Amino acid sequence: MPKAILYDSTLCIGCRACEGACAERWGLPYNDKIAAEETISAHKLTTIVTHGDHFCRRLCMNCLQPACASVCPVGALSKTALGPVTYDAAKCIGCRYCMQACPFQVPTYEWSSRMPRMRKCDMCYARQSAGKLTACAEICPTGATFNGERDALIAEARQRLAAKPDQYYQKIYGLSEVGGTSVFFLSAVPFEQIGLRTNVPQEPLPMLTWRVLELLPDVVSTGSVLLGGIWWITNRRAEVARKEGPRK
């Protein structure tokens, strides 16, 4: 059963424990200075962002049909059956198409390194495979970040919206965005007010390029016949003209 994360902004107190747990899981340094950074980067794969009275988390959405995995020329990124989108740094050539393609601008790059890698949250693939919770969900003191099976989390989110209709903006972010993601957001205010992108397409992005790419065999086969045929006709015409000589 695919896993997911439910982040409930109304429960988040902005303690940043998830940031610290995430840094520890990746072996990254974490201190007050890094805690103050409210952007994700190659040394901070998740962050709490303050929007007035509300908090929001930034992390990889682990989309159901990830644009990053579809554009990667070497297949370094893959969507696992468990849910996480994983990255194989040994394959990566550093073209950064995944960063360009991601509608949430999640993948980051080790810009100052001479042997750079792309960096992003992989929803603790190793931990979840071993039956454990993601590091961020395990440490969260209020249950704002909740880890579990995707279907169960959707049901849970719907229940929360129904139980307290006046406390929630009545939508689940991630249900239909880019065809669905593995991270859901609940909020007290409309999503754009806590910095979530609401202009992303509601259909899976990989379709946009695949619609063109799947024509490739047709273009190649039709093209070779067409060009070969044209060559044959024009060449034959020249041959005939030459054989007939200066008759006219």
Added chain:
Amino acid sequence: MTAWLRKLLPKITVWRVIFAAILLSGAYATYLRVFHGLGGSTNLSDKFPWGLWIGFDVMCGVGLAAGGFTLVAMVHIFNIKQYRPVLRPAILTAFLGYLLVTVGLLYDVGRPDRMWHPLVMWNPHSVMFEVAWCVTLYSTVLFLEFLPMVFERFGLDKPLEWIHRISVPMMILGVLLSTLHQSSLGTLFLIVPEKLYPLWYTPVLPLLFFVSAIAVGLAMTIFESWHSARAFGRALELPLLASIGRVLAVAMSVYLWIRFLDLLHRGAFGLLLRNRTETWLFLLEIALAVVPTALLYQSRIRRNPAALYFCSVMVVFSFIANRLNVGITGLEAGSGTHYIPKWSEVAVTLSLVAVGFAIFRVIGQYFPVFEAHSPQAGLLEREEREVDPLAVG
């Protein structure tokens, strides 16, 4: 300075000084790239991962080299033999262009030591994977199309004969590969509907990229013929270039018409009322395309070498503006950031262009790239050459 020393050193001219300055700055930028990574040599960021090296070096480089496949198709497949005199310079431009694109990619890619990975680690769903394969294969085809110039230069008849035997399937393959990756450079951006400004984002991006590549390939042929005529003191093939100018006018009209229909059907014309940077960049790009197209319909303009040259330069600039708009400026607002290339990015780009010009000049001087001819000699040669329509170049 003593006289013998002066004889030994190359004559100092303004162009040589500029050339040396560009290469020096390029060398220092290369040092930065190698020892301080992309962070130390570019202004790229997590929000803006592609810059000048993709937007210009790759996207413009591949397009400006499109004369190679356009003229191969015209001369060898459509059998329009009159364009033969400009075929070899076009093939040489294309070959050098693709070499430089590859070098540019070595700068841009984070792990250039793994450039070969797409050839063994496949992801057929990736446009980038397809482009990588097409560019690799087409560079090989261009090398084979260039080889006859080398074989002729050194009088190697046997290999020349051998290469003529495979020339037809090879040329067809070359045209197909070009069609695929020229359009695929547009397909690359279909994945960013929410980032690319709607004046440029359209589902027909692949078609637009393909048609504009054909047009700019023709413009580059006029451009390089004009320059090599000056550099090598040859007579300009004016009737021939004028006729290419006519084809260019048609290609540009087709391109502009598709562009117009696309904006119309997407209801995007209203965007032009907004006073935004994108509007002005779009208008500049379109003006640079419309003006030469209108001018080239007049035979008076086509037969005037200077006017014909300036029309082709405008088409080239319009093309560059378009690729930069799609690859860089049109993405800035959607990415929520600004990007101005660092000096070292510009230095590498200028160095690649300068090296391209220099190698073209050297090869043009020492290899049979240009056929020495007056228009009459060209006619004679054409009749004589018609005997072997399979010959490459």
